[in-house]
Structures are given as C-alpha cells and as structure tokens.
Amino acid sequence: MKTFEGFPDKFEFTAVPKPFLAQALPLISSLEELKASLLFFRVLYQKKGFPPYVTAAEIADLNSGLDEAAADQALSETAARGTTIKLAVVEKGKPVALYFLNDGRNREAVQEIIAGRIKLGSITPNEPVKFVSSPELPDIFSLYEQNIGLLTPIIAEELKEALKLYPESWVKDAVKEAASLNKRNWRYISKILENWAAGGRNDGTYFGNPQKDPDKYTKGKYGKFVRR
Structure with missing residues (x-):
C-alpha cells in the first residue's frame, strides 16, 4: 500500500x-467521481475571469492518476450528480467539454454562452449536455427548465414533493408566473403556491375542499407553506 508522508x-x-460536503458527498460511491470532484474544486478556485470552468485535460495534468479520457468520464459523473454543469463546445475544430460549478451565476452564464452573449475566445458552443436526463420526466420538469433554469436533482425532488401537495396545473402556472415576473427561482414559486393555497387564486379557484380533510395540506414537508 502506498502511503502519504504527511x-x-x-x-x-x-x-x-x-x-458539496453536506449533500453531494454522502451520495458519491465512485472513487473516480470523488477524485474528479475534489480536483475540480482545486483547479476552479485557481481560475481568474468569468465564468470559470475546468476541463478534463486540466485534471489529467495534476498527476491525479486519471488520464484525460478517464478524467472526462469522472467529470461527466459530477455533472450527472449535479455538482457541475457540463457544456459541450468546439475549440479550434476539436470537441471538448467545459465543466462549471452548478450554482445560480454559472447556470445563467451557461445559458448566455449558448445564446452567444458571452464569448470564450475561440470556443464555440456545441450541443449542450444536460446534467439531469429528462426524457421520461413529467412535463413539469421540462417546463421548469424552459422557464426558470437548469434542473438540479434537488429542484427535481422539490417539484416532485410539490406535485404531491398541489394540483399539477397550479405548479405549472406558478412556474409560468414566476418566469413572467423574472423571479426565476424555486423559493419564489413555492411562495406563489403558498399564497394560492392560503387565499385562493385570482380566478376564484380554491385548493379542493378543506372540509373533507382539514389537515391534508398541513402535513408533510410542505406543511409549513400552508396556513389554515
């Protein structure tokens, strides 16, 4: 066994x-994904300029035990996890993947890069690689990505929980209303749903018949959003 000298x-x-330490790390079972995640942070925080990104070649150059192909595969796992955002681009005629930290600023930056409003030298956006697969997900997930932003695993779970509590039409309409007001975040959407549940909607519809089960919507994870 190789040892560390201290x-x-x-x-x-x-x-x-x-x-990452509190939420993503406990989910990781692959040594390669763990190594790539930690090396990603090492490279990322040495970067200057905006938006900062990391490539597989940079990870391979760290003498990490991962060659470029293995590093790209491991970084792809971080994107699937939701730690990073993977964007496929073309640089000097060669396809390459850029990896960004999956936070609000970078989600917006990636959209700007794809739209051509942020230039990265000779890099040309190619088909973006989504870090959450969505072909089999309900339409609400596609609606969220189209109107609010990239779908992370955490937001996907929030949407699933909301669909258990509220009518699907309400959740969809709340997403659309948040987008129309340029309030593109889950917290604002949940606030809209809370207000509708408490006082009804402007179209006069209310949340079912509270007399049947007065505690139905005050139980569970989203109970704090509902007042009786």
Missing part, C-alpha cells in the same frame, strides 16, 4: 463548498 510545515488549502 503535510509539510507550509501548504495551501483548497476551498470546498459546504453544500
């Missing part, structure tokens, strides 16, 4: 986001 007297630290 830390020197002086060394640098690499920032690792707390949500």
Whole structure:
C-alpha cells in the first residue's frame, strides 16, 4: 500500500463548498467521481475571469492518476450528480467539454454562452449536455427548465414533493408566473403556491375542499407553506 508522508510545515488549502460536503458527498460511491470532484474544486478556485470552468485535460495534468479520457468520464459523473454543469463546445475544430460549478451565476452564464452573449475566445458552443436526463420526466420538469433554469436533482425532488401537495396545473402556472415576473427561482414559486393555497387564486379557484380533510395540506414537508 502506498502511503502519504504527511503535510509539510507550509501548504495551501483548497476551498470546498459546504453544500458539496453536506449533500453531494454522502451520495458519491465512485472513487473516480470523488477524485474528479475534489480536483475540480482545486483547479476552479485557481481560475481568474468569468465564468470559470475546468476541463478534463486540466485534471489529467495534476498527476491525479486519471488520464484525460478517464478524467472526462469522472467529470461527466459530477455533472450527472449535479455538482457541475457540463457544456459541450468546439475549440479550434476539436470537441471538448467545459465543466462549471452548478450554482445560480454559472447556470445563467451557461445559458448566455449558448445564446452567444458571452464569448470564450475561440470556443464555440456545441450541443449542450444536460446534467439531469429528462426524457421520461413529467412535463413539469421540462417546463421548469424552459422557464426558470437548469434542473438540479434537488429542484427535481422539490417539484416532485410539490406535485404531491398541489394540483399539477397550479405548479405549472406558478412556474409560468414566476418566469413572467423574472423571479426565476424555486423559493419564489413555492411562495406563489403558498399564497394560492392560503387565499385562493385570482380566478376564484380554491385548493379542493378543506372540509373533507382539514389537515391534508398541513402535513408533510410542505406543511409549513400552508396556513389554515
């Protein structure tokens, strides 16, 4: 077994986001994905300019035990997990994948790159690779991506829970209303649903018949959003 000789007297630290440690890390079972995730953060936080991104070649150059092909495969797993956003591009006639941290700023930046409003030198956007597959998901997921932003695993779970609590038409309409007001985030959508559940909608519709089961919508994860 190869061993580590310990830390020197002086060394640098690499920032690792707390949500990764708290939410993503417990889900990872692949050593390659774990290595790629940590090396991604190492490279990312040394980058300057906006938006910062990492390539498989940069991971391979770190003497990480991953060649470029293995690094790209492992980084693809981070994108599938939702840690990163993978964007397929063409650079000097060669296809390459760029990996961005999956946060709000970068989700918007990737959309701007695809639209051609952000230029990355000689890099030309190609077909973007979505990090959450959606062909078999209900239409609400496609609606969210089209109107609000890229769908992360966490948001997908929030939408599933909301569909258990509210009529699907309500959830869809709340997404559309948030988009029309340029409030493109899940928190605002959930606030719209809370208000509708508490006081009814402008079209005069109410949330079922509360007399049948007065506790039906105050139980579970979204109970805090409903007042009686």
